Amino acid sequence: MALNILVVDDSSITRAMIIKTLKMTGLPLGEIHQASNGWEGLAQLEKQNIDLALVDINMPVMNGEEMIETLRSNPKWASLPVIVVSTEGSRTRIERFQRLDAKFVHKPFSPEVVCQTIEQITGQRYVSQPSDTEF
């Protein structure tokens, strides 16, 4: 099953980096949608069929935490897998995101970390390892 992913970050460069990293993971990607703040992110969720959201914290208009709180209060998105991608990451803030059922990935991140986190949060194994690795 290909994953339709929403990337929410106020920096277009960071969004491009996240998308490039996603392409390097080997995950089966469907459509990738973008939004530059939480408000736009919620609008994209309304319009598109999204399987997973990657969300920055500090954004104008509506930040990542407000966006996640809003979507968790809506039964339609209450169980949507969400990964917070940010340079910030105080323990208390990470715990708040955990309570909102979101995973946390620190920037900068490698494709392996992103892939592993996506597999953890969706509970699916998307990327198969080569079967013949012994020699």
Place this chain on the structure above:
Amino acid sequence: MKLSNQSGDVVVTHALGSCLGVSVYDPQAHVGGILHVMMPVSSVNPDKAKLNPFMFVDTGLPAFFKKLYSLGAQKKRLIVKVAGGANLQNGNSDRFAIGKRNYISLKKVFWKNGVLIQAEDVGGDKARTMYLHIDSGRVRLTSAGREREL
């Protein structure tokens, strides 16, 4: 990937930037070769990995070692040397850290298979060229106009 059991041969791989050169030599069978891997994991492009497993660390190493065994090399005698894994971004950070990830992936595969690295020259910001002399197993590296034994 190049292998040889001809004593006069020198196996060479040029322009190792973020790629890794893995030299493996059996001093008793006088069999050796160099694997030039470009990416850490094959999952980024399984179709390409099927066509050319030697491009990726996780598929390239098993295929390379098995080729060496088919020429008479034995695992317990192998001398493994590694070079490359640099960041050639001219002082900029290599956001995808391909060189570093290649090396981590290599260590993981070697650890899983009980293979020890005898010598290595990895990281930095300069490209390297690696030479393996099949008669002696000598490994030379050239980088930025300098030469050294590995």
